[in-house]
Each structure stands twice: as structure tokens, then as C-alpha cells.
Amino acid sequence: MTASATTQAHLEEPYARPKLVEGAEDFGAVTQRVCGVLERPKPPRAWYIGLAISSSLTLLLFTMVVYLIATGVGVWGNNSPAFWGWGIVNFVFWVGIAHAGTLISAILFLLRQKWRTSINRAAEAMTLFAVCCAGLYPAIHVGRIWVAYWLFPFPNQMQMWPNFRSPLLWDVFAVSTYATVSALFWFMGLVPDLATLRDRSTTRLKQVIYGFFALGWRGSARHWQRFERAYLLLAALATPLVLSVHSVVSFDFAVSQVSGWHTTIFPPYFVAGAIFSGFAMVVTVMVPARELFGLKELVTIRHLENMNKVILATGSMVGLAYSTEFFIAWYGGNPYERFAFMNRAFGPYAWAYWIMIFCNVVAPQFFWSKKIRTSPWLMVGVAILVNVGMWFERFVIIVTSLARTYLPSNWGYFKPTWVDICTFAGTIGLFFTLFLLFCRFLPMVAIAEVKGVLPAAHAHPEHPKGGHDHG
Amino acid sequence: MSSQRTAVENLGARGRSWGRIALVLGIAGLALGLWLGSARGDGFRRFEHAWLVSCLFFLSLSLGALFFVIIQHLVRAGWSVVVRRVAEIVAANTLVTALLFAPLVVQLLRGDSSLWPWADANTVHGNPLLEGKAGFLEPRFFALRCVLYFGIWILLGRWLLRRSTEQDTAQDAKPTLALERRAAPAMVAYALSVNFGAFDILMTLEPTWASTIFGVCFFAGSVIGFFALSILLLRFLQARGFMRASVGVEHYHDLGKFLFAFVFFWGYVSFSQFMLIWYADMPEETFWFRERFHGTWANVSWVLLFGHFVLPFAALLSRHTKRALGVLAFLAVWMLCMHAVELFWLVMPTAEKDGALVSGMDAACFVAVGGIWFFALARLAGERSLVPVGDPRLPESLAFENS
Numbered sequence: 001m002t003a004s005a006t007t008q009a010h011l012e013e014p015y016a017r018p019k020l021v022e023g024a025e026d027f028g029a030v031t032q033r034v035c036g037v038l039e040r041p042k043p044p045r046a047w048y049i050g051l052a053i054s055s056s057l058t059l060l061l062f063t064m065v066v067y068l069i070a071t072g073v074g075v076w077g078n079n080s081p082a083f084w085g086w087g088i089v090n091f092v093f094w095v096g097i098a099h100a101g102t103l104i105s106a107i108l109f110l111l112r113q114k115w116r117t118s119i120n121r122a123a124e125a126m127t128l129f130a131v132c133c134a135g136l137y138p139a140i141h142v143g144r145i146w147v148a149y150w151l152f153p154f155p156n157q158m159q160m161w162p163n164f165r166s167p168l169l170w171d172v173f174a175v176s177t178y179a180t181v182s183a184l185f186w187f188m189g190l191v192p193d194l195a196t197l198r199d200r201s202t203t204r205l206k207q208v209i210y211g212f213f214a215l216g217w218r219g220s221a222r223h224w225q226r227f228e229r230a231y232l233l234l235a236a237l238a239t240p241l242v243l244s245v246h247s248v249v250s251f252d253f254a255v256s257q258v259s260g261w262h263t264t265i266f267p268p269y270f271v272a273g274a275i276f277s278g279f280a281m282v283v284t285v286m287v288p289a290r291e292l293f294g295l296k297e298l299v300t301i302r303h304l305e306n307m308n309k310v311i312l313a314t315g316s317m318v319g320l321a322y323s324t325e326f327f328i329a330w331y332g333g334n335p336y337e338r339f340a341f342m343n344r345a346f347g348p349y350a351w352a353y354w355i356m357i358f359c360n361v362v363a364p365q366f367f368w369s370k371k372i373r374t375s376p377w378l379m380v381g382v383a384i385l386v387n388v389g390m391w392f393e394r395f396v397i398i399v400t401s402l403a404r405t406y407l408p409s410n411w412g413y414f415k416p417t418w419v420d421i422c423t424f425a426g427t428i429g430l431f432f433t434l435f436l437l438f439c440r441f442l443p444m445v446a447i448a449e450v451k452g453v454l455p456a457a458h459a460h461p462e463h464p465k466g467g468h469d470h471g
Numbered sequence: 472m473s474s475q476r477t478a479v480e481n482l483g484a485r486g487r488s489w490g491r492i493a494l495v496l497g498i499a500g501l502a503l504g505l506w507l508g509s510a511r512g513d514g515f516r517r518f519e520h521a522w523l524v525s526c527l528f529f530l531s532l533s534l535g536a537l538f539f540v541i542i543q544h545l546v547r548a549g550w551s552v553v554v555r556r557v558a559e560i561v562a563a564n565t566l567v568t569a570l571l572f573a574p575l576v577v578q579l580l581r582g583d584s585s586l587w588p589w590a591d592a593n594t595v596h597g598n599p600l601l602e603g604k605a606g607f608l609e610p611r612f613f614a615l616r617c618v619l620y621f622g623i624w625i626l627l628g629r630w631l632l633r634r635s636t637e638q639d640t641a642q643d644a645k646p647t648l649a650l651e652r653r654a655a656p657a658m659v660a661y662a663l664s665v666n667f668g669a670f671d672i673l674m675t676l677e678p679t680w681a682s683t684i685f686g687v688c689f690f691a692g693s694v695i696g697f698f699a700l701s702i703l704l705l706r707f708l709q710a711r712g713f714m715r716a717s718v719g720v721e722h723y724h725d726l727g728k729f730l731f732a733f734v735f736f737w738g739y740v741s742f743s744q745f746m747l748i749w750y751a752d753m754p755e756e757t758f759w760f761r762e763r764f765h766g767t768w769a770n771v772s773w774v775l776l777f778g779h780f781v782l783p784f785a786a787l788l789s790r791h792t793k794r795a796l797g798v799l800a801f802l803a804v805w806m807l808c809m810h811a812v813e814l815f816w817l818v819m820p821t822a823e824k825d826g827a828l829v830s831g832m833d834a835a836c837f838v839a840v841g842g843i844w845f846f847a848l849a850r851l852a853g854e855r856s857l858v859p860v861g862d863p864r865l866p867e868s869l870a871f872e873n874s
Contacts, residue, residue: 014547014647014863112550243739255750262751265683267743312655320662324683331607331670332681333600334755368655 020115020453023297027451034445037293051436057429064423073143075419082402082414087141090424092394094134100278101127106238117449118299123282124186129434131179133427167251174248178241185234191217192448246274260340260401269321276314279307280386287376298445301374308373315364349400356396359389479856490849497842504835516585520822521833524814525840526572535697536562540631544654552868553717556859557704560852563628567847569621579610589678600679620668623660638861665690676821680759684744691737696810698730699803706800717858720794721872727793738780766826771816779809
């Protein structure tokens, strides 16, 4: 812990920028440390236990999907008046989780936040896995899944088109664009590292597979020049996507006239909430992962602390949005709007509302304490609360408004079925299965990028020990 | 590079003479504006609207600056040190705006409802929407809230400037650390006050209309205004021989990037507000935009769409425009004009129902408030160094290059 104590001391000293990674001072050590995770003959026992649990849950997910398709959407709890239930709650939850990766790789890149290099690869991977979980829901809820491709507008002899004025169609575009760009961005960043793995492979099979995906990377100056240009362009393209995806998701609700849904703050507020939940998931997953795979010197306490600060900032934005919504619901004077908010806080779903307020507004405030935001296991506690809170946020928004709309004779109380619950548990399993496989077969930390922020990368001929760092 | 020391530069006598010119212009504008306002014979109703637009314009520049300065400390930014002092001075220049704004609140307390119609009991009576919030939209409570908002802005701005100036002579890292530590709570106070301040001062002009994103839209416009002003102030000072050794094209490039980012952000939040209200099509909300698409106001709305978003977005996209200082300065002037048009478009439709009419009085009010504001700005700059010469991250900022 002495190394991290020095980092803390550096922060108190604004004359110099602290080092971004600890221990590993030279390029070789970074490669060794990251590739070591994949090259050790067997992963740690915890990895097997985790994979056993998560793959069982994934199996449960597939069972539920087959059951749903074979039987019909009636096996879910969606029914009058709450026609949107856990399906869309979980879709929005997972799309939200998917926001951290692109924020870290695109926006923090444009803002020259070089600390992002230690966490961007894993966060981008989580983005892709979360998008998989999210994308599953619209596909399986359509009832006749064999015509799910009708979601896309394509010329057909029936002259049948989706409604271009519907934000649900915009969602199809927003999420699929996001998935495509995130996957490209992630894969492009992986190319130099895949080449490293190819060159270090001990078996022919690994060499062929890693070599195939490394696209013939040789690390020449021309390769690097084009790589960096492409990276900047993809970062610039991905930045508006960070805003657009969850904005479009929020339009699903906000364009309507349902009380509690139709409010103009929704787009930026959903984006802040998405980043909030995404970062919480990255912290939840990275703390155990860095312990397990011995990456503490690359993913330092300072990286985690910075992420916790982003959680505090975005959590406070979400809190500001809640208070603004509540205030305007009163100020606007519309009795239905007032009712929707009073109903949330004091109606039959008050328990969900107060869980949401506690987890999303109160819990992140613990991060004002430096002690809590620098203690790995305490921060995981807060991050898990945030994940729970953000799930409840979507539940509160969707279910409370639908269960009590304008017609009191049509009021109801939404209850999920066991299929809803098992499907959601299954997506959690799918997410972690994919992540555990990723940890074992791909470099969790962007080797080439971390090398770029080492002091040695900026060494000047007259100061061979490394120069100033603009991080 | 890192051993380079920057000489202390301040405006000194030239600042005083610029201040005097601004003050003379301001007083002349005030006299002309009052004369034109009284000549209308509408009990200064139209004048008050014009005055509010001008006050909000210069207030928003300070609020944008306040955001910039707080966030620089919050994220421990290094590149921006050389341009931060100018921003700090702009951010601290809110006391004068408060004094210029105060007569409007005094008029309100005296029962003048020409600006904020909810102050008129006859308007409120019989309107259930207004009766429901009569306790909130009450002149004395409103005045108290204004004192609170301006109090927060004045204190924050003064504090940021004072702690930073202390460092010029003391060569001490402590102020930097103190500013970093308190930047986070300062940001919380800032966000709350600007959000609710925009609701109170601007949104209640149309008291039956409400939009939750309104504060964010005002904030986005304010930040654009500040970055444009900052680019122009730095160009002005450099053209007169100040700060030539410290600020370079790399810093302008970054200010240009921020200008671009907030043009984009403004487009995003404004589109969110418009599209959601258009789509839901509820008459209690759409009337606000209907007013702004009525008669010649429609032209102003289109000017905002293209002039405030589409054209500057396209123009600022390229790296070259952000590094060609003449082009960047032109775009900064353009954005400041658009920011003024936006505030005019937010305030004036309540006074000019039939169409957008700009009069000599609007220009006079703008010169009046602007002149007095720039006079106060020059005084605040005074003998202060124009660059935070004692900041520990100054060498990093001087050596900064966009890779």
C-alpha cells in the first residue's frame, strides 16, 4: 500500500502530475502483467465458481426465452393497465449500463483524461455485453419473434413500413448504431494488443486465431499513424452517440402524454442516469477483477476514486433532475401531473420510490468522503446500491405512471411473474458469463494505450528518465 | 519550457481609460434608453423588457465564466491556467449586474406587473393555474429568492478571484488545493442556483408555462456566451500588447473546442425541449412556441435554428477554423450576437405579441448595461495580473500543445 500512499501524496502537490500506473515502470512489465492473465495455465478458482453460477443463469435465460416464444408474451406480467412491464424496465436498465464504456473511451479521450487507458478496455467490453442483454428484450417481446426483422424498415412487396414517427423505431436505429460503433471502437483498440498476443502465443491454434483478428498488425509507424487517426475519428463519432442513445430511449416515454413521462428534462437526465449506472457497474466489476487477476498496479485506487467522483457527479445530476421534475410538477399546476408525482412518493409504489431515492440520491453522497471512495470494498457496496437504485428508477417511472393513468376505473397494480424474474436473472448471468470469458481470452487492460501514458513514453533525449506528463 | 517565468502584466492606466470610455457610453445609453422608454408612454413596460434582456445577457456571460472557473478547479485542469484569470474576472463581475437588475425587482415590489404578470392580482384571480402557485409567485418571496441567487453568484465569483489573486504574490500551492477541495460544493450551489434562477427570472415571465429543461437551456446559452466573450477578450488584449507571451493558438484551439461542444449541447437541449412539446401537442405547453412562431417571430425562431446551431456547428467542426484566429474571432462575435437574439426571443414575445420588433431603445439599453458592466469589469481587472502567475500548473499551461 506504500505505492498508493505516494500517489496520494502526489495529489497534494500540484506542481507535478502523479503517475497513472504504479509499479510497472517499463513497457515489458505492462505486457507481462496483462498477458499473464491469459497465459497462466489455469484461471483462479473464483473464476470457475463465477462462471459456473453465471453460465447456469444464462442457461436459465435461454430456457425462459424458449418458454416465452413457445407460449406467448402472456407469461410476463404485462397486462392492462401496465402494458409495459419488466421487459422495458430491463431493456432501459441494460442500455444504461452500456454507457460507461463509450463515455470512457470517447468523451474522456477527447477531454485528454489519460487515466482512462487502464479501464477503457474492460468498460467497453461491458458496454457490448450490456447492449446484448438490452437488445434481447425488444427482440423477444414482439410475440412473433420470427418476424422480429420487421422492426427494421426494409422495402417489401407488402408495402409495410414501421411508423417513422415512433420513438420505438428511433430506438432500433439508436441502439443498433451504438452497438455497431462501440463494437468497432472496441475491436479497433484491440488490434495492437491482439498482435501482441499473437506474437506471444505458444500454440499454433492461438497464433492463428489471434493472428486472424490482429489483421496483420506489425506496429509500423504507418500503422500507428493510421490507428491514432482512426481512434480520434471514432471517438468523435462515438461522443454524440453517448448522448443520443439514452436520449432516444427517454423519448419513448417523454413524447407521450402520460403524466410523469412527459417532461422535457428527460433526455439529459436519462443520459446522466445512464452514465451513473454504467460507472457503478464498472466499479462493481473492476474491483473484484483487479484483485483476482493481480492488476492492482495498473488499475489503481486512483482510477477507482476518479470513477467514484464521476458517480458522485452524475448521481447529483440525477438528484437535481428528480427535484426539478417534482418542483415543476407542482409549479406547472396540472393536477394529473401533480397526482403522478404524489402517487410515486406516497402511493402503492412508495416502497420502490424510496428505495430509488435512497440508492440514487443518498448513497452516492457517501463518496464525498475520501475514505469511502478509496476503500475498494466500501465503494463496491455503494456501487451495488446505485445499480439497484437505477433499476428501481426505471421501474418507478414506467410502472407507477401506467398503473394509475387518467381513468381511475382502469387502475391496477403491476406484479411480475416468475418468468419476468428468471429472465432478468438470466440476463445478469449472460452479462457476467460474457465478461468472465472476456477476462480469460482477451486483454482486460489496453496494453498499448497504457504504455502510451507511462513516463517512459515521453522520455526526452536529455532526460532519459521521463519528462513531464500532460495527463 | 518549465523554468520559464511569466512577467506580471496588468491593465493599469489603460484599463482605467477603457473603463472611463465604457462608463461614458453606458451613461449615454442609459439616458437615451430612459428617454426613448418614457416617450413610448407605456409606463416603461417595453423598457423593462429591454432592460431585462440586457441584464440577462451580461449576467449570463458571468454565469458561463463561473461554470468554467469552477470546473477547471474541479478537474485540476492544467491547460487553462493562462486563460483562467480573464474568466475569473468576468465571473466575479456580478455585483454590478445585481445592481442593474435590482430596479426591476424594486418595481415589482412596488406593484408594477408589467414584466412579471403574476404580480397583478387581477391576472391571478380566476386563473386556477396561477392561484395554485400564488404563494410561490409572490413579489417579496420572489425578491428574496433573487437575493439568494445573486448572493451565491457574487460570493462564488469573488471568492474564486480572491483566492486565485492571493497566489500571484504568495507563490504558494495552498490556494490551489483549497480551490480544488471546495470546487465540488461550489458546483452544487452553482447548479441549483442557475437552474432555479432561470425558472424564476425567465420562465415566470410566462407564468402558466413550464418546462423542466428550461434551466439547462439557459445554462447552455450562457456557457456559449462566455466562451465567445473569452476568445474576444483575449484577442482584444493581445492586439493591444497584453498576454502575448502566455496565450497562444493552442489555448484558442481549446476554447474553440469548448465553444463547439456547447453549440452542440445547446442544439441538443433546445431540440429536446422543442421536439417533446411539439410531439405531445398539449395546448398548455405548445402556446409558448406558437407565440414564437407567430408573425415575424417565426423568422427569429428560424434564425436561431440556423444561426445558433446549424451554421456555427458546421463552421466550428474543422480544426482549421479553431486555429485560424481571425475566423475564430468572427465566429465568437457571431455566437455572442446569436446569444443576444436568443435572450430577446426568450423574453420579448410577452411584450411584443404581434411580431419581433427591435427598436433603438433595445440598443440603448444594451449599450447602457454593457457600458456599465465593462466599466466594472475594467475596474475589477485593475492592477491584477492578467495571468495567474503563481499558479503551480502555469508551466504546464505555457507548454501546452494539442497533440
